[in-house]
Amino acid sequence: MTTKMNGARILVESLKKENVGAIFGYPGGQALPLFDALYHSDLKFYLVRHEQGAAHAADGYARATGKPGVCIATSGPGATNLVTGIATAYMDSIPMVAITGQVKTFMIGNDAFQEADIIGITRPITKHNYLVKDVKDLARTVKEAFHIASTGRPGPVLIDLPSDVQLAETEFHYPEKVSVRGYKPTYCGHPGQIKRAVKMVSESKRPVIYAGGGVILSGAAKELKEFAEKINSPVTMTLLGLGSFPGNHELSLGMLGMHGTGYANHAVQNCDLLIAIGARFDDRVTGKIDEFAPHAKVIHIDIDPSAISKSVAVDVPIVGDVKCVLEEFLKIVHRPHDKEWTEKILEWKQKHPLNYKMDDRLRPQYVIQQICEATKGEAIIATDVGQHQMWTAQWYNFMRPRELLSSGGLGTMGYGFPAGIGAKVGKPGSEVFVISGDGSIQMNIQELATAVVNKIDIKIAILNNSYLGMVRQWQELFYGKRYSHTKLENPDFVKIAEAYGAVGIRISKKEEVRPAIEKAMRTKNTVVMDFIVEPEENVYPMVPAGKRLDDMIGSMA
Numbered sequence: 421m422t423t424k425m426n427g428a429r430i431l432v433e434s435l436k437k438e439n440v441g442a443i444f445g446y447p448g449g450q451a452l453p454l455f456d457a458l459y460h461s462d463l464k465f466y467l468v469r470h471e472q473g474a475a476h477a478a479d480g481y482a483r484a485t486g487k488p489g490v491c492i493a494t495s496g497p498g499a500t501n502l503v504t505g506i507a508t509a510y511m512d513s514i515p516m517v518a519i520t521g522q523v524k525t526f527m528i529g530n531d532a533f534q535e536a537d538i539i540g541i542t543r544p545i546t547k548h549n550y551l552v553k554d555v556k557d558l559a560r561t562v563k564e565a566f567h568i569a570s571t572g573r574p575g576p577v578l579i580d581l582p583s584d585v586q587l588a589e590t591e592f593h594y595p596e597k598v599s600v601r602g603y604k605p606t607y608c609g610h611p612g613q614i615k616r617a618v619k620m621v622s623e624s625k626r627p628v629i630y631a632g633g634g635v636i637l638s639g640a641a642k643e644l645k646e647f648a649e650k651i652n653s654p655v656t657m658t659l660l661g662l663g664s665f666p667g668n669h670e671l672s673l674g675m676l677g678m679h680g681t682g683y684a685n686h687a688v689q690n691c692d693l694l695i696a697i698g699a700r701f702d703d704r705v706t707g708k709i710d711e712f713a714p715h716a717k718v719i720h721i722d723i724d725p726s727a728i729s730k731s732v733a734v735d736v737p738i739v740g741d742v743k744c745v746l747e748e749f750l751k752i753v754h755r756p757h758d759k760e761w762t763e764k765i766l767e768w769k770q771k772h773p774l775n776y777k778m779d780d781r782l783r784p785q786y787v788i789q790q791i792c793e794a795t796k797g798e799a800i801i802a803t804d805v806g807q808h809q810m811w812t813a814q815w816y817n818f819m820r821p822r823e824l825l826s827s828g829g830l831g832t833m834g835y836g837f838p839a840g841i842g843a844k845v846g847k848p849g850s851e852v853f854v855i856s857g858d859g860s861i862q863m864n865i866q867e868l869a870t871a872v873v874n875k876i877d878i879k880i881a882i883l884n885n886s887y888l889g890m891v892r893q894w895q896e897l898f899y900g901k902r903y904s905h906t907k908l909e910n911p912d913f914v915k916i917a918e919a920y921g922a923v924g925i926r927i928s929k930k931e932e933v934r935p936a937i938e939k940a941m942r943t944k945n946t947v948v949m950d951f952i953v954e955p956e957e958n959v960y961p962m963v964p965a966g967k968r969l970d971d972m973i974g975s976m977a
């Protein structure tokens with residue numbers, strides 16, 4: 421039997437059918453019917469303090485749980501405030517459904533109060549978007565939106581819902597199945613291509629696996645480990661790929677690219693076969709593109725055909741879901757183990773270890789090492805963007821997938837804290853740390869209210885260097901130390917924390933670091949740790965933009 425209900429209620433019932441565990445959002449005039457329907461529902465709703473926070477929280481929820489994140493905003497400024505969060509999710513292929521209120525259908529295009537063409541604005545940054553003009557289309561649209569967001573190469577989908585459609589009534593019927601014309605992702609790789617790739621693997625003397633975020637998105641960490649062990653190949657990861665392979669495994673090379681390890685970058689530059697899995701040859705990874713992995717044949721496994729040969733020519737492309745393709749590989753792949761390559765890798769590891777100055781100063785890398793030790797490398801870590809992000813990638817040993825949440829593609833400052841909130845909501849049993857900078861944290865610091873009011877207990881480590889550190893580093897190295905507008909005069913973060921009802925701790929000595937982290941972990945509240953670190957520490961090694969991967973600067977690179 422079907423019952424008549426209004427569009428707002430239909431949306432809420434549809435979200436329930438999708439088993440949505442949390443919604444992050446902010447109300448407004450053109451979303452009033454929707455918020456009224458939420459009032460009557462038992463869906464878990466988190467009121468953020470800025471819509472950008474809602475989008476990042478939905479994204480963090482999705483990265484930590486693997487389920488699509490959901491955010492809601494009103495029309496006009498509410499919708500435009502979501503844009504950075506939607507673009508962040510789009511660049512990193514994160515499943516998300518964003519719902520926006522819109523002015524009444526007959527007012528659209530009229531410059532009505534709080535009207536913004538959010539469909540036009542988000543077209544290039546969503547996997548798909550919908551303006552629902554007829555309430556009869558609503559349930560099917562929600563079904564399609566979740567399907568598109570979470571299948572194939574995942575991504576954000578936006579549903580724009582005019583307020584008169586929210587009020588219009590029809591019978592509610594949630595479709596069982598979904599079929600979207602022209603949208604049929606390929607899951608299984610082409611058997612002929614898989615055979616060619618397997619032959620290349622067996623003939624290779626110096627293979628390197630280059631694993632990206634796609635391994636995590638496809639849930640293929642187990643298959644990746646079996647594959648690497650079976651062919652005895654070292655594995656290097658992109659920023660978003662960290663955790664797809666255990667950081668403490670002897671075959672792990674850590675991260676590659678601009679701030680990758682020396683040994684990962686040397687291995688890539690000298691390998692004879694590069695097996696790219698769920699990665700897209702981003703320019704932060706490749707350095708000078710025509711001299712990237714110059715001796716290697718390239719196999720590229722990716723679910724998105726448009727990612728193949730986009731920037732690097734590929735010898736054997738395999739379009740398909742990473743997990744599915746690796747399962748096929750595992751059935752037939754073999755490679756004789758040879759000692760020479762393993763020994764060469766070991767030599768690079770010894771010759772080019774990650775390092776920083778060990779003295780009694782409070783250095784940011786030390787703080788991250790201590791967070792890693794205190795949490796046994798088992799926390800969920802959300803970062804912002806800058807030096808602290810790269811130090812986190814280098815010094816926190818990620819062991820499992822979905823434990824590093826970071827804006828890779830867009831590089832969005834302000835992402836970390838709300839993403840951490842979303843992660844803690846989705847994974848309440850996990851310890852969640854946010855590692856941020858004194859610049860980034862101020863971009864969404866208002867979400868302290870969301871965390872405290874909802875008792876979402878998160879530990880925030882601010883690596884406070886009184887600079888927009890990453891930009892300062894580039895100014896130091898490439899702009900003659902002209903620190904143009906990168907010096908920060910900061911507020912008292914401890915007092916800010918306390919004003920919001922959180923706990924604030926200031927740490928300025930090395931010996932205070934571990935006790936502060938442990939105190940924060942024992943505290944059942946959101947804690948802000950303000951680490952006053954060396955102001956002009958640099959992230960090394962570094963491949964300057966446009967240089968070859970093995971053309972690194974910085975100590976022992």
Ligand SMILES: Cc1ncc(C[n+]2csc(CCOP(=O)(O)OP(=O)(O)O)c2C)c(N)n1
Pocket residue numbers: 804805806807808809831832833834856857858859860861883885887888889890891
């Ligand atoms: C929204 C946004 N604006 C500007 C930038 C450019 N940017 C990249 S890193 C950075 C400095 C970050 O400073 P901070 O958060 O203090 O971290 P640190 O580098 O000092 O660790 C800036 C301004 C950005 N990535 N995102």
